[in-house]
Amino acid sequence: xxxxxxxxxxxxxxxxxxxxxxxxxxxxxxxxxxxxxxxxxxxxxxxxxxxxxxxxxxxxxxxxxxxxxxxxxxxxxxxxxxxxxxxxxxxxxxxxxxxxxxxxxxxxxxxxxxxxxxxxxxxxxxxxxxxxxxxxxxxxxxxxxxxxxxxxxxxxxxxxxxxxxxxxxxxxxx
Amino acid sequence: xxxxxxxxxxxxxxxxxxxxxxxxxxxxxxxxxxxxxxxxxxxxxxxxxxxxxxxxxxxxxxxxxxxxxxxxxxxxxxxxxxxxxxxxxxxxxxxxxxxxxxxxxxxxxxxxxxxxxxxxxxxxxxxxxxxxxxxxxxxxxxxxxxxxxxxxxxxxxxxxxxxxxxxxxxxxxxxxxxxxxxxxxxxxxxxxxxxxxxxxxxxxxxxxxxxxxxxxxxxxxxxxxxxxxxxxxxxxxxxxxxxxxxxxxxxxxxxxxxxxxxxxxxxxxxxxxxxxxxxxxxxxxxxxxxxxxxxxxxxxxxxxxxxxxxxxxxxxxxxxxxxxxxxxxxxxxxxxxxxxxxxxxxxxxxxxxxxxxxxxxxxxxxxxxxxxxxxxxxxxxxxxxxxxxxxxxxxxxxxxxxxxxxxxxxxxxxxxxxxxxxxxxx
Ligand SMILES: [Zn+2]
Numbered sequence: 347x348x349x350x351x352x353x354x355x356x357x358x359x360x361x362x363x364x365x366x367x368x369x370x371x372x373x374x375x376x377x378x379x380x381x382x383x384x385x386x387x388x389x390x391x392x393x394x395x396x397x398x399x400x401x402x403x404x405x406x407x408x409x410x411x412x413x414x415x416x417x418x419x420x421x422x423x424x425x426x427x428x429x430x431x432x433x434x435x436x437x438x439x440x441x442x443x444x445x446x447x448x449x450x451x452x453x454x455x456x457x458x459x460x461x462x463x464x465x466x467x468x469x470x471x472x473x474x475x476x477x478x479x480x481x482x483x484x485x486x487x488x489x490x491x492x493x494x495x496x497x498x499x500x501x502x503x504x505x506x507x508x509x510x511x512x513x514x515x516x517x518x519x520x
Numbered sequence: 521x522x523x524x525x526x527x528x529x530x531x532x533x534x535x536x537x538x539x540x541x542x543x544x545x546x547x548x549x550x551x552x553x554x555x556x557x558x559x560x561x562x563x564x565x566x567x568x569x570x571x572x573x574x575x576x577x578x579x580x581x582x583x584x585x586x587x588x589x590x591x592x593x594x595x596x597x598x599x600x601x602x603x604x605x606x607x608x609x610x611x612x613x614x615x616x617x618x619x620x621x622x623x624x625x626x627x628x629x630x631x632x633x634x635x636x637x638x639x640x641x642x643x644x645x646x647x648x649x650x651x652x653x654x655x656x657x658x659x660x661x662x663x664x665x666x667x668x669x670x671x672x673x674x675x676x677x678x679x680x681x682x683x684x685x686x687x688x689x690x691x692x693x694x695x696x697x698x699x700x701x702x703x704x705x706x707x708x709x710x711x712x713x714x715x716x717x718x719x720x721x722x723x724x725x726x727x728x729x730x731x732x733x734x735x736x737x738x739x740x741x742x743x744x745x746x747x748x749x750x751x752x753x754x755x756x757x758x759x760x761x762x763x764x765x766x767x768x769x770x771x772x773x774x775x776x777x778x779x780x781x782x783x784x785x786x787x788x789x790x791x792x793x794x795x796x797x798x799x800x801x802x803x804x805x806x807x808x809x810x811x812x813x814x815x816x817x818x819x820x821x822x823x824x825x826x827x828x829x830x831x832x833x834x835x836x837x838x839x840x841x842x843x844x845x846x847x848x849x850x851x852x853x854x855x856x857x858x859x860x861x862x863x864x865x866x867x868x869x870x871x872x873x874x875x876x877x878x879x880x881x882x883x884x885x886x887x888x889x890x891x892x893x894x895x896x897x898x899x900x901x902x903x904x905x906x907x908x909x910x911x912x913x914x915x916x917x918x919x920x921x922x923x924x925x926x927x928x929x930x931x932x933x934x935x936x937x938x939x940x941x942x943x944x945x946x
Contacts, residue, residue, distance in 0.1 A: 384937065384940055388936070405940060405944060442684075477914070
């Protein structure tokens with residue numbers, strides 16, 4: 347795991363791995379996979395909470411579990427910045443990872459594709475490909491979104507591209 | 521407007537005749553010539569050409585197909601007009617797909633199916649095809665607007681959707697299966713699919729659809745640093761599919777360590793995209809009209825003007841189930857294929873044997889393809905110079921044990937969903 351910080355590495359190894367290689371078009375096998383996804387997400391969220399590093403909420407937005415919505419946040423200079431989070435499970439999942447979207451940041455940073463899809467590091471896709479089908483949604487959040495927020499939120503805040511919601515209210519009131 | 525200008529001219533005429541003072545005639549003449557100029561401009565304003573029933577080879581100004589039909593007269597193409605029977609699906613109407621669509625439209629292709637979920641933005645204006653006034657239109661609708669003006673003979677279908685999502689993929693599949701354009705043809709409803717998307721996820725979705733439909737397709741791509749690209753022919757069962765081995769990339773020769781990737785996602789150049797679109801459509805024409813050879817894989821390194829080629833056999837352990845099915849069918853059809861090839865060879869048997877050029881007056885030596893580094897069938901690990909793999913293969917799954925798998929095994933999906941919600945709201 348070259349190119350990852352030790353923190354991400356040690357967290358990742360504690361998220362349960364998945365075994366079923368199935369995507370949304372695979373019927374009963376997808377249900378099996380979905381159960382594994384839930385187990386991994388539950389374990390990861392619990393782990394974050396007990397480590398005092400709770401940083402996202404995610405739940406399925408449809409009964410098929412192909413669309414997910416939620417929130418993620420990052421604390422910078424003691425202020426919490428929160429964003430909507432959404433993604434679809436691609437039909438070629440888990441061969442390809444879900445493309446994580448932060449629609450509120452669309453157009454605010456170079457490290458994003460159109461539509462608010464975050465730009466992953468050169469290390470993400472190779473690691474995902476190597477670990478197919480063991481990595482799931484929880485792993486994508488840990489390896490993709492967490493490092494992205496840590497790198498980009500400070501830049502966005504310092505450059506004035508995003509404002510803390512308390513600042514924003516103050517400025518509209520004044 | 522033309523009518524009004526005409527009336528204005530006749531008003532000027534009568535004014536000139538009724539004016540007693542000839543000294544004013546000069547300025548009236550000036551006004552008259554300006555109005556005439558405007559009338560000419562008005563006449564030149566957008567004229568839409570009407571549809572053409574049959575492609576003619578007649579060389580006249582008004583024939584949009586004469587130079588294409590000349591390919592037939594020169595013996596390059598046997599029957600050019602067949603192009604009107606073909607349907608081509610273009611997935612991704614970006615820097616490569618839009619240019620490919622324009623080329624095929626100008627060539628008089630029968631029908632184009634266009635797929636993209638994105639809108640035209642001013643940030644796309646460093647590329648060819650789209651115009652600034654089309655900003656905020658969907659790429660597919662903007663493309664239909666321009667293409668139907670260029671050639672009204674082409675049947676255009678616009679699909680604004682994301683093929684990687686479940687709903688988008690279903691629509692994609694059913695549109696490819698629709699055979700109403702040419703019901704007598706074998707196979708799916710299209711003759712070729714061109715993948716002009718810019719990401720691995722969408723390529724894998726095209727691969728999935730084409731494997732399931734046994735549909736031949738051409739893949740294209742431009743690297744994120746905009747200095748290299750490739751095209752690849754994929755025939756399900758016969759050649760490697762996109763999932764058979766990790767995708768190939770053309771090495772740019774730039775030291776990866778010096779590339780400042782961290783700053784931005786992707787760069788783009790109209791030149792690289794134009795070259796790749798040209799290579800893609802050239803091979804599309806060769807494939808459809810049956811002339812020349814279609815490249816199995818052709819890379820383009822723009823920094824060195826180097827074009828590596830190679831051929832890839834399907835992987836019997838491919839992770840894609842539909843690919844394995846197609847491989848099996850291809851194996852089963854081998855005896856029939858061999859018999860057909862033999863019959864063809866016998867029919868075309870040369871009347872005389874011996875070297876083609878006895879008197880080699882130019883002293884040309886014909887070098888074996890292999891020595892030139894030409895197309896060769898290689899195993900998936902051995903790559904020709906200038907090509908590398910973009911991603912690693914998946915690890916042997918069984919070699920790794922899953923650490924920390926939860927012991928408490930709940931097997932009801934609803935229970936799990938509720939449990940996650942409980943933690944989320946805690
Ligand atoms: Zn395959």
